[in-house]
Amino acid sequence: EQTLNQLLTEMDGFEGNTGIIVIAATNRPDVLDSALLRPGRFDRQVMVDYPDMNGRLGILEVHSANKKVAPEVSLHTIAQRTPGFSGADLANLLNEAAILTVRKRKEAITMNEIDEAIDRVIAGMEGTPLVDGKAKRLIAYHEVGHAIVGTLTKGHDPVEKVTLIPRGQARGLTWFTPDEEQGLISRTQLFARITGLLGGRAAEDVIFGDDEITTGAGNDIERVTSLSRQMVTKFGMSNLGLIALEDDNQPIFLGNDTVNRSDYSQEIAEKIDQQIRSIVFQCYENAKQIIIENRPVIDKLVDLLIEKETIEGDLFREIVKKYTTKPLEMAKLST
Structure with missing residues (x-):
């Protein structure tokens, strides 16, 4: 200021x-x-958003011009796989791929280095894989839970990859990549995202029991709570109606410890909490239902994941398709 x-x-x-x-x-x-x-000062504002598909392709062409890239590498494919990447992210992606290429003593960047660089930019440096044991099997069920619930829930983004290779603070990861650029998100898609995020905890609960659930779903629960609160207080997607109850205003000064003033009564606050719990409970029950009904294919996928440590999205969907017929329809909320 x-x-x-x-x-x-x-x-x-x-x-x-x-x-x-x-x-x-x-x-x-x-x-x-x-x-x-005011006019005469900064009187023109230009909003610079994340680049779209064509924008990412153009940025990749610029940053790949001074690098040795193998002929089979498709910049169009890379642009499709990197929604939400900024220009700096794409530059960093190609730089990481170039570093990996030199480290492997290759002549040119291939898609293997690109894939590894995408993982590194999204999730961080690769860690040491876990040895086979109870912890590794539990993480495998957690990640397969995310993937299969997302795959069998209507409106969810398709699975890109499931892996047990640790990156950053995560012991395992499941990637979902949208088929197209998403500007607006529907109510069905939001419910699907919440259900997919709860798939990991649901798998732990169903497979190992309530006493064996772990802290691995901590970040998932934070995101679920944030999404469901926005649905209730910002997007008008609950029984409270078309009312914006919260905004994005944040304290301007660093270290501000004042409590944000609520623009609604305590009664409304209780109703908001009730609606949030209702959304999360219903989505969690849907996730558990998917896990229970598809236990055989989940066990097969877990065994394969422990053996290979990574399952690509196409192979994952191919295995699931053999055992299922149609995606689960989202149940109506009983609020």
């Missing part, structure tokens, strides 16, 4: 100097002083 005040002071001196254009960028337009946005 002191930087903004300094900008205002300095810009006063530009009035008599024609031909000077001031350009600034920020990730927090919500904290800008309104005086900065």
Whole structure:
């Protein structure tokens, strides 16, 4: 905020100097002083969003121009697999692939290095795989739970990869990649995402019992809670109706320990909590139902995952298709 005040002071001196254009960028337009946005100051705003498919392809062409890339590498395929990547992410992706290529003493970047670089950019450095044991089998059931619930839930993104190779803080990972660019997300898709996120805990619960559930679903539960709260308080997707009960305003000053003031009563707050619990409970029951009904194929997938440590999405769907006929229809919420 002191930087903004300094900008205002300095810009006063530009009035008599024609031909000077001031350009600034920020990730927090919500904290800008309104005086900065008056005509004569920063009176034009350009929103720079994440690149779309064609944008990613163009960025990849720029950053691959000075690198040795094998002829079989398709930049179009890479662009399809990287929704949500910024320009810096794509540059980092190709740099990581180049480093891996040199480390393997290859002449040119191949899709193997690209795939490994995508995993590294998304999830972090590769860790040491677990030795076969109870912990590894439990993680395998957790990840297969995510993958099979996502695959058999209507509206969910398709599985890209399931792996037991640790990356960053995660002991195992399941990737989902959308078929197309997603601007708007439907109610069905949100319910599907919540159900898929709960698939890991549901698998632990059904397979090993309530006493053996682990802390592995901690991040999943945080995301589930955030998604379901937004459905109730921002998107009008609950029985509370078409009312925005919360906004995105955040404290401007670092270290601000004040409590955000609620714009609704305690009675409404209790109803919000009730709606959130109802959404999460129903999605969790749907996830457990999928796990129970598809136990044979889950056991086969877990054995295969422990053996290979990674199952690609196409192979995963091919195995699931042999044992199932249609995706589960989302049940109506009983709120």
